[in-house]
Amino acid sequence: MNKRIVASLLALIMLLGMIGLSGCGQTAAKANFEVPEGGYDGSAVTIYFDHTMGSNLRDVLDLYITEFNKLYPNITIVHEQVGNYDDVRDNIAVELTVGNQPDLAYCYPDHVALYNISKRVVSLDSLIDSQIEVTRADGTTEILGLTDAQKADFIEGYYNEGKQFGDGLMYTLPLSKSTEVLYYNKTFFEANGLSVPTTWDEMETLCAKIRELDPNSIPLGYDSESNWFITMCEQQKSPYTSATGSHFLFDHEDNRAFVARFREWYKNGYLTTQEILGSYTSELFTAETGTRS
DSSP, X not given: OOHHHHHHHHHHHHTSOSSOBOOTTOXXXXXXXXXOTTSOOSOOEEEEEEEOOOHHHHHHHHHHHHHHXXXXXXXXXXXXXXXXXXXXXXXXXXHHHXXXXXXXEOOOHHHHHHHGGGTOBOOOHHHHXXXXXXXXXXXXXXXXXXXXXXXXXXXXXHHHGGGOSSSSXXXXXXXXXXXXXOXXXXXXXXXXXXXXXXXXXXXXXXXXXXXXXXXXXXXXXXXXXXXXXXXXXXXXXXXXXXXSSOSBOOXXXXXXXXXXXXXXXXXXXXXXXXXXXXXXXXXXXXXXXXXXX
């Protein structure tokens, strides 16, 4: 994302919030954020942002904040690494009960649904679509909202994720996103005449073969257990949740069957996850011996 779009995005989200957790003391839901007349009057504002960023990403964020503060010097952005995503979720869930929540947060969609039980998540549509012109510290002006070109700069699926909560309103913006990939040790596969599996039955057979070749290995790693479950549901067209009607659709025989299958894989030493391993499963690739995958 280029600097101009990032600066505008920060101007947008820092004047309210990336997920838009409304301020202390509010208990009623806001269908949409009410943009003040004039957009921003230049007064002192402090924005608190809880996230999971390590030092590398924090350094990048600080660079953008520095650029942003050249345009809006009276807006102070205080950001803090709280821990992992679950830590951010749990801390905010508690802080919402006492009105001490941050203004912005890294989050997953299910976190937003949890926060919205308190009716303090503010939707961003009126900000995104605002045509109010604001004046920056260097005397130049910009439109507070996002242009069509800036909206198109987002990956469509990531952008639309912010309005999947059943009412058509936008609750999140994709400040940063990651995706999952499947990779394997090509050298090990070629040396042992192994083929890349294309079905879960083939994967199970492959894991058993790798364990025969290297009894101390963990053949398969998957970082996020919840993502794995969701991915399996999507691949098998198996219902698990819905924004409308009955929300809890996951408790049925098909889902129980593949969860039970994965449990057997774990008991057989075929797989691990980030939670079990205590680190990203990519570390299995960097080990010299005994944990080849």
